[in-house]
Amino acid sequence: MPTIRPSRDDDLDAITRIYRHHVLHGTGTFETTPPSLADMTTRRADVLSKGLPWLVVEDGGQVLGFAYGNWFKPRPAYRFSVEDSIYMDPAAHGKGLGRALLTELMAALERGGVRKVMAVIGDSANAGSIGVHKALGFETVGVVQSCGWKFDRWLDIVLMQRTLGAGDTTPPESAA
Secondary structure, eight states, rough: OOOOEOGGGGGGHHHHHHHHHHHHHHHSOOOOOOOOOOHHHHHHHHHHHOOEEEEEEETTHHHHEEEEESSSSSSGGGTEEEEEEEEGGGGGGTTHHHHHHHHHHHHHHHTTTOOEEEEEOTTTOOHHHHHHHHHEEEEEEEEEEEEEETTTEEEEEEEEEEEOTTTTOOOOTTTT
């Protein structure tokens, strides 16, 4: 039975391996050189230091995917808006685990006071990522055409958003 939980230090080898695959073979990220274990350790520590979630889904003790939220922009006015990231092991595609993981990420972000989640999806042909976001209530707000060059071709990014909780109908509790 798959489990979704906060990531731990001992998950970083699997996280790095999964992300490496996407860097080398996918268009969901525009990175072209896979980050090292040390790089991924630093990235995760940065997210967690901000009080934001970094989750994994595991089955039988094997990490099959990870997802996290990070501030959309670093300026204080954006402190209620995040960008989500989700990457799955290729062996886990099509099993509903990405949807479950992203659902739990949205819940964790909402519990943390986040009001808006943005998805910046690499490649307008990335049907899997676009589809899971759409299924979870994200709306497309735009496409930036031909802004990335990877695998000898131009790639778009698809911008999607989802409101959490009260959204912009009330001021956030910690707006002071």
